[in-house]
Every structure is written in C-alpha cells, then in structure tokens.
Amino acid sequence: MADRKTSVGQATLRKHSVAEEPVTSVLPGGDVPINESGHEWSADEETLAALGYKSEFKREFTLWSTFCVSFAVLGLLPSFASTLYYGMGYAGTAGMTWGWLIAMIGIQSVAASMAELCSAMPTSGGLYYASAVLAPPGWGPFAAWITGWSNWLSQVTGAPSVNYGTAAMILASASIQNPEYVPTSYQTFLLTVCLMIIHSCMASLPTRWIARVNSAGSTFNIIALIIVIILIPAATDRVSRGLPRFSPSGEVWGTIYAGTDYPQGISILMSFVSVIWTMSGYDSPFHLSEECSNANIASPRAIFLTSSVGGTFGWFLQLVVAYTVVDIDQALTSSLGQPFAAYLIQCMPQSIALAILSITIIAGFFMGQGCMIAASRVTFAYARDDCFPFSHIWKRVNNLTQTPVNAVWFNSAIGCCLLLLIFGGELAIGAIFSIGGCAAFVAFTTPIFIRVFFVGNRFRPGPWNLGKFSLPIGVVASGFVALMVPILCFPSSTGADLNVSTMNWTCLVYGGPMLAILVWWFVSAHKWFKGPKVNIAHLMRDQDPSVIEGKDPSSDGDREPQTFIADEKAAFS
Structure with a gap:
C-alpha cells in the first residue's frame, strides 16, 4: 500500500x-x-x-468466537422446541422433512447475499448501513430508516421471547415431575425477568469474557444437538407401546397434516415459520464485525457457516422427531402447554425426556445470552447515528469494559416491559414471537433487494463474494422473502372459525409499530435523519x-x- x-x-x-x-x-x-x-x-x-467510522472496540473476536455468538443466537435446539407447534402443527411430518429442505434454499440464499454485503461493509450498523449506501440517490436515509427499525424490532424482542420459552420449559419440567403443580403467570414472569437480568449482566462484561462465555455456550449447543439427535432414536420406547420403532418413511414424507384450513401447498409454506424463526439469528456476525479481527473475511464466513451448519443440524433434528412422534394432535393439545415436552413424554421414558428437556433448557440459556449481545450491538450502532431518543446515552461505550453497557440495559428494560404481556395470556405473549421471523427477514432482504435491482453489476464486492452467482442468488433471496412475508401473516383458520383467539396477530404486532415508524418519518424524521453518520x-x-x-x-x-x-x-x- x-x-x-x-x-x-x-x-x-x-x-x-x-x-x-x-x-x-x-x-x-x-x-x-x-x-x-x-x-x-x-x-x-x-x-x-x-x-x-473510527474503531472503538477491541477486536478480540475471531472467526470461531464470532461463529459461536451467532450459533448461540440461532439456538437450534431451544428454537426448534419453541416452534415445534408451527413446523409440525401446520403441515405435519412432511413440513418437517422435505419442507425444511425447500425453505433452506431460500434462507441460505439470503445468508449468502448478506455475507457478501458484510464483506464489503464490515460495520456494526450492518444491514442498516448497507441499505443507506446502496439506495438510489435521495433514498438512502429512508432505506436505512426502514431497515434499521425493522431489524431493531426483531433484535429487541429476541432475548425476552427466548427467555420466556426457556422459563416455560423449566416450569414444564417441574409439572412433569409433579403433575399437581401448575405454574402461574406471576411465576413465569419473575423467572423470565430473572433470566433477562442475568443475561444483561453477562452482556455487559468485556469483549474477551463475552467471547469465552459464548464459545463455551456454542460448544455446548453443538454437543447438545448431537446428543439429542442420537439420543431420541436410541431411547425411544415406541415398541413397548405397540408401535414400530420408527414410523414408515412413506408416512413421514408423504402425509401432510391438516393443521390449517388452506390447501396442502399453502400449509407447507405456512410451516416454514418454524425454520424462518429458527434461522433468523445468523446476522449477528455482521453486527459484531467491529469487534472481529480480519472482519471483512471472518464475519461473512461466520454468517455463511452459521446458516449452513445450522440448517443441516436443524434438518437432522427435524428428521428424528418426525420418525418418532406418536400422536401429533396429542402433542399439540397437551395440558403441559409445551409441544416439545409433550412429544418427549409420548415416545420415551420420563427420565430420558427430562434429561433432553434439561439439555434444551441450558441451550436456551446460552441462546438468550447471545440474543442480548447481538441486540446491544445493533442498538449501539443505531444510537451512534441518533436514531433513538436520548441516543447520546445509548451510544456510550463503557470505559472499563469497552462495551456498550448502556445499550444492553436499554434493551433489557424494554424487554422486561414486553414481558408484562405474560399477564394477558398465551395469545398476548405470543405476539413477541410473531415479530421475529417477519421483522428479521424484511431487514435482511431490503439491502439485498436494493443491491440486486438498483445497483446490479456496479457493486464493488469485498474479498468474500459470490462472483457471477451474486445476482441470481440475490434474486432467489428477494423472491423467497417477498413470498413468505404475506404467508407469515396468514391465520391457520378461515371463515366462521376465524375469531380473536385464532387470528394471526403478526400484522398488528409488526405492522402497527412499522406503520407508526413510517408516520414518524413523514411527519418529522425526514427532516433530521440523514442516514449513517x-x-x-x-x-x-x-x-x-x-x-x-x-x-x-x-x-x-x-x-x-x-x-x-x-x-x-x-x-x-
């Protein structure tokens, strides 16, 4: 040079x-x-x-530790347990087997295109920064505004939703051991808030400590996945219940469960909500790129590896459950209120079921920690560009830990407020899950769409790139999300069966805040928000x-x- x-x-x-x-x-x-x-x-x-930008963090993340944070955020085992109702409940075992493979084509395309953007622009602003830079003249601030807020809505609901799922599994385990125990909303709320506080403290530590904790957590997640994938088929006692050890392949791959009022093809697409929500955390390396050494190569590699490794392990997990499930209806309607726990009880001894549930709970704990870290980096990056009220507070880097501690606790406070929905019942608290997949993939794909259809071959890629396949893969990614966003808003019931208790609240939970954000833009924000600074x-x-x-x-x-x-x-x- x-x-x-x-x-x-x-x-x-x-x-x-x-x-x-x-x-x-x-x-x-x-x-x-x-x-x-x-x-x-x-x-x-x-x-x-x-x-x-000037470098403000210590670059103590490597490819492996960045991958570990991302894989912890992905949280395959707890994510699968939390979304089993959708993957199995909408289309049965067919949606879990070949349905997952079809969905992964689109998801891997999104991940590859995102990794290419990360290599060219390795900054913690991530997708928000990319949208602003790539947008046509005059549209950069608006593109950044939409991408940033959609991504932040996904990030800020990540930790509370994961921790709520973890708390529900902990209390479900107690119910299995003592059938007379029925958890109250108050107990669930307190346990979830306790997990939020623990994760906030952990996310406020120096970068090198966070990297070590997440390396251990991700290692546990990988080992736990392998153990569960082996243990379920090895420990199943279906034979003692008068059933074959595994369900016939023709039944597993060919039978579509009538879990919705729509045609079978639509039901399969609706079951993709499981894989989309499960695979919505691989953007974390983008937001951690300012803390990663050799960022324009290591960070995109971590994105691509997280999606591909997660998709492969996730499919294996889907397979073992699809081949061993006994009664889908019973698993979905069990009094335990946790389909994964109900599934385990119906196909294996109680002691093994509790062991697997315990492993899933520990994996969920590490997943919640990873979500808290990723969300704090997103909040810091956006506050640095004055997106939030009182941004001067949230963008401060702690002098002792050299991490955005204020951003961590800002997100934690919002998350604890969202958890008050627990007292509104399962329908209300379920709303924080609805945001995840829809908000995340809208944010993921906005800069990809701009890059494909407005920039084209004029884009200058980084050292990690897709070469001549860049535009075709970007088209597939954009088309997949354009198809899935409306599908994610479909209710499972139609006609006379559609009521307040069966409707899909995604439109309201995600669309409401985004509508308010759009109004804010046209009324005020367009006057002062100029995009990444x-x-x-x-x-x-x-x-x-x-x-x-x-x-x-x-x-x-x-x-x-x-x-x-x-x-x-x-x-x-």
Whole structure:
C-alpha cells in the first residue's frame, strides 16, 4: 500500500490509499487520512475508516468466537422446541422433512447475499448501513430508516421471547415431575425477568469474557444437538407401546397434516415459520464485525457457516422427531402447554425426556445470552447515528469494559416491559414471537433487494463474494422473502372459525409499530435523519488540513469537525 506524506505548518499527515482495499469507501478516491501519532493502524481499522467510522472496540473476536455468538443466537435446539407447534402443527411430518429442505434454499440464499454485503461493509450498523449506501440517490436515509427499525424490532424482542420459552420449559419440567403443580403467570414472569437480568449482566462484561462465555455456550449447543439427535432414536420406547420403532418413511414424507384450513401447498409454506424463526439469528456476525479481527473475511464466513451448519443440524433434528412422534394432535393439545415436552413424554421414558428437556433448557440459556449481545450491538450502532431518543446515552461505550453497557440495559428494560404481556395470556405473549421471523427477514432482504435491482453489476464486492452467482442468488433471496412475508401473516383458520383467539396477530404486532415508524418519518424524521453518520474527521483531497482539527480556515471561530454522510455513489466502483 503506497504512502504519501504532506507537511502543512507543524502538522504532518499521512494518507493511506485504500483503493485496493476490499471496502466500499465513503471518500472520493478512497483516501483515508491518518494522523501520524505513533499509532500503527491495522487493516481492520483502515477498512472501517474507509467506511466512515473510527474503531472503538477491541477486536478480540475471531472467526470461531464470532461463529459461536451467532450459533448461540440461532439456538437450534431451544428454537426448534419453541416452534415445534408451527413446523409440525401446520403441515405435519412432511413440513418437517422435505419442507425444511425447500425453505433452506431460500434462507441460505439470503445468508449468502448478506455475507457478501458484510464483506464489503464490515460495520456494526450492518444491514442498516448497507441499505443507506446502496439506495438510489435521495433514498438512502429512508432505506436505512426502514431497515434499521425493522431489524431493531426483531433484535429487541429476541432475548425476552427466548427467555420466556426457556422459563416455560423449566416450569414444564417441574409439572412433569409433579403433575399437581401448575405454574402461574406471576411465576413465569419473575423467572423470565430473572433470566433477562442475568443475561444483561453477562452482556455487559468485556469483549474477551463475552467471547469465552459464548464459545463455551456454542460448544455446548453443538454437543447438545448431537446428543439429542442420537439420543431420541436410541431411547425411544415406541415398541413397548405397540408401535414400530420408527414410523414408515412413506408416512413421514408423504402425509401432510391438516393443521390449517388452506390447501396442502399453502400449509407447507405456512410451516416454514418454524425454520424462518429458527434461522433468523445468523446476522449477528455482521453486527459484531467491529469487534472481529480480519472482519471483512471472518464475519461473512461466520454468517455463511452459521446458516449452513445450522440448517443441516436443524434438518437432522427435524428428521428424528418426525420418525418418532406418536400422536401429533396429542402433542399439540397437551395440558403441559409445551409441544416439545409433550412429544418427549409420548415416545420415551420420563427420565430420558427430562434429561433432553434439561439439555434444551441450558441451550436456551446460552441462546438468550447471545440474543442480548447481538441486540446491544445493533442498538449501539443505531444510537451512534441518533436514531433513538436520548441516543447520546445509548451510544456510550463503557470505559472499563469497552462495551456498550448502556445499550444492553436499554434493551433489557424494554424487554422486561414486553414481558408484562405474560399477564394477558398465551395469545398476548405470543405476539413477541410473531415479530421475529417477519421483522428479521424484511431487514435482511431490503439491502439485498436494493443491491440486486438498483445497483446490479456496479457493486464493488469485498474479498468474500459470490462472483457471477451474486445476482441470481440475490434474486432467489428477494423472491423467497417477498413470498413468505404475506404467508407469515396468514391465520391457520378461515371463515366462521376465524375469531380473536385464532387470528394471526403478526400484522398488528409488526405492522402497527412499522406503520407508526413510517408516520414518524413523514411527519418529522425526514427532516433530521440523514442516514449513517461518520464520526471520524476526514481530510478531503486538496482540502485545508485545518478542517481535521475542527477549524474553519476562513473563520476565527470554531466549528464542528466536518463529517460526510455515506454517499450512494461510493458503493460503485
């Protein structure tokens, strides 16, 4: 990389050209000014500076530890247990077997396209930043606004929904051991809030401690998955109940359970809510890229690995359950209120069922921790660009831990408020799950859609890219989400059977806040929100270097350091 020194008065500046760096620079010509203060900038710092930000975190995440956080957020085992009602209840075992494979084609396309964007723009703003940079002229702030808020709604509901599911499994275990015990809403609320507080404390630790905890948690998740996938078929006692050890393949793959009032094809598509919600956490490496070394390669690899490894293990888990389930109706309507727990009781001894449920609970604990970390990084990135009220508080980095502690507790407080829905019954608390899949994939696909249909071949990819398959895969990803967003809003009942207790609340729970956010944009936000901001003072080529010190050479007064909003043209080579 060529260096060029320029002396102006007493100031000596060095410009490092990033023309050959695999980044989408916001500066004309790709130049990054670096003060010669004795600090040697790493490649990661130069890449981030080219995107318009200064490095504020210690880069103590590696490919493995980043993958671990992402895989912990994915939480295959607890996610599967929490969404079994949809995967099995809408289309039966057919939706769990070949239905999962079909869904993974679209999901893996989304993950691959997202990883390509991450390689070009490795910043914690993630999808929100990419939407702003890639949008057509004049549309960047609006694209960032929609993407950012949709992603944040998904992130901020992640930890409370996961922790609620974990608390429900803990209390269901108690009910299995003591059938006379019936958990109350108050007990469920307190247990869930307790988990939220524990995870908030853990997410406030220094980065290296978080990385170690999540490495251990993700390792446990992988081991637990393998144990459960082996243990279920090995321990099933269907034979003692007068059934074959496994259900016939023709029945497992060919029978579609009539779980909705729609045609079978629509029922299969509706069952995709299980895999979509389960696989909605692989964007975490994008948001952790500013804490990862070799970010423009390690972070996209972590995204792609999380989706592919998670999809493969998830399908194996679906298979073992599909081949061993005894009675789908009984599992869905059991008094335990937990379909996965009811399934375990009907096909294996109680002691083994409790052991598997215990493993799932521990995995759920680590998943909730990962969700809390990812959400805090998203909140920090958006607060850094003044998206929230009191953003100056939420964007502070703690001097002791070098992590966004304020953002962690901001999300935790909102999550605990959402958990008050527990007192409104299962229908009310279920609303926080509805946001997950829909909000996440809308945010995932918005920059992908813009990149495919508005930027095309003018996009400059990073070192991890899809080459000539980039546009076709992006088209598949966009089409998949465009199809699934309306499907996710379908109620399972129609006609006279459709009422308040059977309707799908996704439209209201997700659409209501997003409608308010749109109104906010047109009424007020469009006047002051200009998209991602840069917080490092840039020296433009041939410009007076006194600007970098915050001084206007034509004035005796002080002025704010000049900053530059990400220009959509900067994404083009």
